[in-house]
Amino acid sequence: MPDAPRHIVSSYEQELNQLRALMARMGGLVENQTALAIQAIIDHNAESAQAAMEQDPEVDALEREVESRAIKLLALRAPMAQDLREIVSALKVTSDLERIGDYAANVAKRSLRLGPTGNDISLGGLRSMGRLVQEGLRLAIDALGQNDAEKALDVWRSDKAVDEIYTAMFRELVTYMMEDPRNIGACTHLLFIAKNLERIGDHATNIAERVHYSVTGAMLPASRPRGSASPETPTP
Template sequence: MSLDRSHIVKSYEQELDLLRTMMAQMGRIVESQVGLALDAIAEHDEAAADEAARRDPEVDELEREVEGLVIRLLALRSPMGPDLREIVAALKITGDLERIGDYAASIARRAMKVVDEGEKISLSGLRSMGRLVRENLQRTVSAMIAHDPSQATEVWHADQGVDEHYLTLFRELVTYMMEDPRNIRSCTELLFIAKNLERIGDHTTNIAERVFYAATGDNLPALRPRGGARKSVAKDVKKS
């Protein structure tokens, strides 16, 4: 780990700063993982795929360290008001970041399975969805570091675009499979990749909601803006 935590933390403010530093580091690692996974898709880059998976234990270790620090702060410091919201939100955010890292590693592994068979299948839709998911994650991590509720709200609204991309991609890949059974294996892997990207989008939105709450003390609406992607996909599955 690049972050030196060997010194003795003597004050409450130092512990809060350490928590923020670990959260930022975790966010940046996860951002990197998602970027590497998308490179593995776009460039058939095996080295990027391996690196995305290799960084996963770093995220897991940071999650454990954040959890330990949060428990210490709650038990010994009795935080109140905005500090309490930030500390509790950090515990939840790390869970979302850890899952995003897992999904990125899964995407990277699956990307390598479609290299040889997927040349006849257009990946433009998947790349477009990946770009949006990555941009939303980057904005969310920035909002988390800056405690910026307005940027968090922008990401919350942008989740609808991710759902719409997923719906379009789902239908496109099903069409490829119907046109030529030889596409089934590659398209199945790509469907899993698309679903993992959609789940990364959901966890990114979770983080945005927690950032908003930590910064303002208010909750965003329980019903997220959606383009009807999941409902439509469910109907398509039933029809098929």
């Protein structure tokens, strides 16, 4: 962990730390919510689904608190350089986290409606996708907590794999639906679930971009590594 230089005004330092602690708390919540949502689909666990949905209000409340604190810091302390970038990034990251929470809650909700029909359809693809998304999210939130631009870059690079698996799942599910129209209900839910997971991955990548910017001051290129025919990892 880079040991940040201290500020002269210690109450300012304290406020910054409180903001960071809130962000970490929100990150932990959202991470947990995503894990629960994925568990809800893979293990058909209704309790996990319920727990994931119940966390949503807390995430929303934290978002509002982060926002108001960040704005207060901006207004009263007039931060400069990295502090400024960090606080502005916090404003954006917090809404990314909130969106992730929403998607996770939605996945959990759909897992309840999926019902027993979902059992015949292989959930292997979703499991892999869930893992990838969770890995990216954890790495992004680690990067956020430690102000680690390197980790952030790792997330940014790995988003491609999620896109690829999403495309593959899309095809697979469409095939199921064509085979037997009775699958359409479950498959539609699964499609939305996959889409939501993919969006969670995207928001994790957003967070990584923000962290990279906040630490280095340099924006990553607008075009992300996309899942495509060329499988080699591009260098930034």
